[in-house]
Amino acid sequence: DAKTTQPPSMDCAEGRAANLPCNHSTISGNEYVYWYRQIHSQGPQYIIHGLKNNETNEMASLIITEDRKSSTLILPHATLRDTAVYYCIVRVSSSNTGKLIFGQGTTLQVKP
Amino acid sequence: DTAVSQTPKYLVTQMGNDKSIKCEQNLGHDTMYWYKQDSKKFLKIMFSYNNKELIINETVPNRFSPKSPDKAHLNLHINSLELGDSAVYFCASRGGSTDTQYFGPGTRLTVL
Numbered sequence: 001d002a003k004t005t006q007p008p009s010m011d012c013a014e015g016r017a018a019n020l021p022c023n024h025s026t027i028s029g030n031e032y033v034y035w036y037r038q039i040h041s042q043g044p045q046y047i048i049h050g051l052k053n054n055e056t057n058e059m060a061s062l063i064i065t066e067d068r069k070s071s072t073l074i075l076p077h078a079t080l081r082d083t084a085v086y087y088c089i090v091r092v093s094s095s096n097t098g099k100l101i102f103g104q105g106t107t108l109q110v111k112p
Numbered sequence: 113d114t115a116v117s118q119t120p121k122y123l124v125t126q127m128g129n130d131k132s133i134k135c136e137q138n139l140g141h142d143t144m145y146w147y148k149q150d151s152k153k154f155l156k157i158m159f160s161y162n163n164k165e166l167i168i169n170e171t172v173p174n175r176f177s178p179k180s181p182d183k184a185h186l187n188l189h190i191n192s193l194e195l196g197d198s199a200v201y202f203c204a205s206r207g208g209s210t211d212t213q214y215f216g217p218g219t220r221l222t223v224l
Contacts, residue, residue: 034212043116043202043215044155085153097168098143098206100213102155 003027004088009107012082018075020106022088025069030092033064034100035073037084044087044102047073078110115139116216118203124222125193132189133219135203143167143206144186145213146178150199161186193223 005023012018024033034049048055048062050071055062061074075082087105091098116137125131137144145168146158160168161180175191190197203216 038155041200041218043204043218044213046210046212046214049210049212087155097160098211098213099145099157099160099168101157104154 003090003101004103006086006088006103006106008104009109011109011111012075012078014080014110014112015077018078018082018108018110020073020075020086020088020108021070022073023070024088024090027068027090028092031090032092033062033068033071034089034091035060035062036087036089036100036102037082038087038105039081039084047086078108080110080112082108083110084108116203116205116214118201118216118219120219121217122220122222124224126224127193127195129193130189130191131193131221132187133201133203133221134185134187135216136185137203137205137214137216138184139205139207139214140184141205141207141214142183144180144183145204145206146186146188147202147204147215148199149202149218155202159186159188190221193221195223197221198223 035047036044038044050062064071085105119134143162145160149155159178164180177189180186200218202218204213206213
């Protein structure tokens, strides 16, 4: 079972920031928070990950609360191409298997 | 160049047939995976190989047999296909500085 909970769907206006929340209240000290997204009919795509510090890359920002029980993925200027299912996943980065356990994710609809 | 490729992209077949799906990665990663995404869009891991050795088998029926001839390839052979095997199958490889997974484009299997 997935160890995260996300809202099933969200809408965002094009050009605005999209803030996608994720709860992971049972996260362990050595588990990272990973975000992937799946654009319709394509394979999942890595976005960003973090342990406890906030992270930013060319795609998004990741804000992790101090107690690490929740996080928010921020797409600063959403475009129509960002419409996708976004998955928040926790796992141990250095684990031997590295398997990803996907939940239902959040379907983000970016509207013009 | 495509990092993770799968063939075929679409596969339509009759119940009871045997079929194979091929996966290749040119990223130099040691670990590869097979995931299944069913009609409800739930994405679940099936197998993982590390350097040609099986490290994950998630209670998949014996009709499914992965084979890794070398660490760049992980093929999936399915015997006696059933209606419930209809799904999209994704291959992935893991590695890189982010220790993340890179997914292929998927193979849509339809069993009639």
